[in-house]
Amino acid sequence: MARFCLCCSWLVLLGAGCAEKPVATGGIPPGVVEAERAIQASLAQLGPEDQLRAEQQYYCPVMPEYRLGEMGKPFKVVLKGETVFVCCKSCQDTAQEEPDKILAQWKELKDRPRATPGN
Ligand SMILES: [Zn+2]
Numbered sequence: 001m002a003r004f005c006l007c008c009s010w011l012v013l014l015g016a017g018c019a020e021k022p023v024a025t026g027g028i029p030p031g032v033v034e035a036e037r038a039i040q041a042s043l044a045q046l047g048p049e050d051q052l053r054a055e056q057q058y059y060c061p062v063m064p065e066y067r068l069g070e071m072g073k074p075f076k077v078v079l080k081g082e083t084v085f086v087c088c089k090s091c092q093d094t095a096q097e098e099p100d101k102i103l104a105q106w107k108e109l110k111d112r113p114r115a116t117p118g119n
Contacts, residue, residue: 035070042069046085050076053083058114060087061106062094079103 043051054074060066066087068074074085075092079099084106086092095102 039069045073062091
Protein backbone atom coordinates (compact mmCIF):
# COMPACT_ATOMS: atom_id res chain seq x y z
CA MET A 1 0.00 0.00 0.00
CA ALA A 2 2.98 2.30 0.51
CA ARG A 3 3.53 2.11 -3.24
CA PHE A 4 -0.03 3.28 -3.88
CA CYS A 5 0.42 6.30 -1.62
CA LEU A 6 3.68 7.23 -3.29
CA CYS A 7 1.95 7.06 -6.63
CA CYS A 8 -0.84 9.38 -5.42
CA SER A 9 1.55 11.97 -4.02
CA TRP A 10 3.44 11.98 -7.32
CA LEU A 11 0.21 12.62 -9.20
CA VAL A 12 -0.53 15.54 -6.89
CA LEU A 13 2.99 16.91 -7.26
CA LEU A 14 2.78 16.70 -11.02
CA GLY A 15 -0.61 18.36 -11.04
CA ALA A 16 -2.06 15.36 -12.82
CA GLY A 17 -4.63 13.01 -11.36
CA CYS A 18 -8.25 13.07 -12.35
CA ALA A 19 -8.49 16.80 -13.00
CA GLU A 20 -8.43 16.53 -16.79
CA LYS A 21 -10.94 13.73 -17.06
CA PRO A 22 -14.57 14.73 -17.62
CA VAL A 23 -16.57 14.55 -14.41
CA ALA A 24 -18.44 11.27 -14.29
CA THR A 25 -22.13 11.83 -13.67
CA GLY A 26 -22.98 8.14 -13.38
CA GLY A 27 -25.39 8.21 -16.31
CA ILE A 28 -27.42 11.11 -14.94
CA PRO A 29 -28.66 13.35 -17.79
CA PRO A 30 -26.93 16.77 -17.89
CA GLY A 31 -30.25 18.57 -17.27
CA VAL A 32 -30.64 16.80 -13.94
CA VAL A 33 -27.12 17.78 -12.97
CA GLU A 34 -27.92 21.41 -13.89
CA ALA A 35 -31.12 21.32 -11.81
CA GLU A 36 -29.19 19.89 -8.91
CA ARG A 37 -26.66 22.72 -9.21
CA ALA A 38 -29.45 25.31 -9.26
CA ILE A 39 -30.94 23.77 -6.11
CA GLN A 40 -27.58 23.80 -4.37
CA ALA A 41 -27.09 27.45 -5.38
CA SER A 42 -30.52 28.37 -3.94
CA LEU A 43 -29.77 26.56 -0.69
CA ALA A 44 -26.38 28.26 -0.45
CA GLN A 45 -28.16 31.63 -0.21
CA LEU A 46 -29.51 30.62 3.18
CA GLY A 47 -26.15 30.70 4.93
CA PRO A 48 -24.26 27.66 6.23
CA GLU A 49 -26.44 26.77 9.22
CA ASP A 50 -29.80 27.09 7.48
CA GLN A 51 -28.42 25.44 4.37
CA LEU A 52 -27.59 22.36 6.39
CA ARG A 53 -31.08 22.27 7.89
CA ALA A 54 -32.71 22.69 4.50
CA GLU A 55 -30.53 19.94 3.04
CA GLN A 56 -31.55 17.61 5.83
CA GLN A 57 -35.21 18.50 5.40
CA TYR A 58 -34.93 18.07 1.63
CA TYR A 59 -38.64 18.44 0.75
CA CYS A 60 -41.16 21.26 1.21
CA PRO A 61 -43.70 20.02 3.79
CA VAL A 62 -46.50 22.06 2.19
CA MET A 63 -45.89 20.74 -1.32
CA PRO A 64 -43.84 17.56 -0.77
CA GLU A 65 -43.50 17.02 -4.50
CA TYR A 66 -41.12 19.98 -4.51
CA ARG A 67 -37.61 19.90 -3.23
CA LEU A 68 -36.32 22.81 -1.21
CA GLY A 69 -34.37 25.12 -3.49
CA GLU A 70 -36.28 24.04 -6.58
CA MET A 71 -38.21 27.34 -6.60
CA GLY A 72 -35.25 29.51 -5.58
CA LYS A 73 -34.16 30.34 -2.09
CA PRO A 74 -36.33 28.44 0.43
CA PHE A 75 -38.45 30.36 2.94
CA LYS A 76 -37.93 29.83 6.63
CA VAL A 77 -40.86 29.61 9.02
CA VAL A 78 -40.88 28.85 12.75
CA LEU A 79 -43.84 26.67 13.77
CA LYS A 80 -44.27 26.03 17.50
CA GLY A 81 -40.54 26.39 18.06
CA GLU A 82 -39.50 24.20 15.11
CA THR A 83 -37.60 25.75 12.23
CA VAL A 84 -39.19 24.57 9.02
CA PHE A 85 -38.21 25.41 5.45
CA VAL A 86 -40.74 25.68 2.64
CA CYS A 87 -40.26 26.09 -1.09
CA CYS A 88 -41.97 29.45 -1.67
CA LYS A 89 -43.79 32.43 -0.18
CA SER A 90 -47.27 30.98 -0.59
CA CYS A 91 -46.18 27.81 1.24
CA GLN A 92 -44.88 30.01 4.03
CA ASP A 93 -48.35 31.53 4.38
CA THR A 94 -49.99 28.09 4.34
CA ALA A 95 -47.58 26.82 7.01
CA GLN A 96 -48.42 29.76 9.27
CA GLU A 97 -52.16 29.21 8.75
CA GLU A 98 -52.01 25.47 9.47
CA PRO A 99 -49.00 24.88 11.71
CA ASP A 100 -50.24 21.57 13.15
CA LYS A 101 -50.88 20.01 9.77
CA ILE A 102 -47.61 21.24 8.28
CA LEU A 103 -45.58 20.18 11.32
CA ALA A 104 -47.08 16.68 11.07
CA GLN A 105 -46.09 16.49 7.40
CA TRP A 106 -42.67 17.91 8.20
CA LYS A 107 -42.08 15.13 10.75
CA GLU A 108 -43.23 12.53 8.24
CA LEU A 109 -40.88 13.87 5.58
CA LYS A 110 -37.90 13.29 7.82
CA ASP A 111 -38.38 9.53 7.35
CA ARG A 112 -39.24 9.72 3.67
CA PRO A 113 -36.66 8.20 1.33
CA ARG A 114 -35.03 10.80 -0.87
CA ALA A 115 -35.46 10.74 -4.60
CA THR A 116 -32.30 9.82 -6.44
CA PRO A 117 -31.52 12.06 -9.40
CA GLY A 118 -32.22 10.25 -12.65
CA ASN A 119 -35.06 8.10 -11.33
ZN1 LIG B 1 -44.06 26.31 -2.11
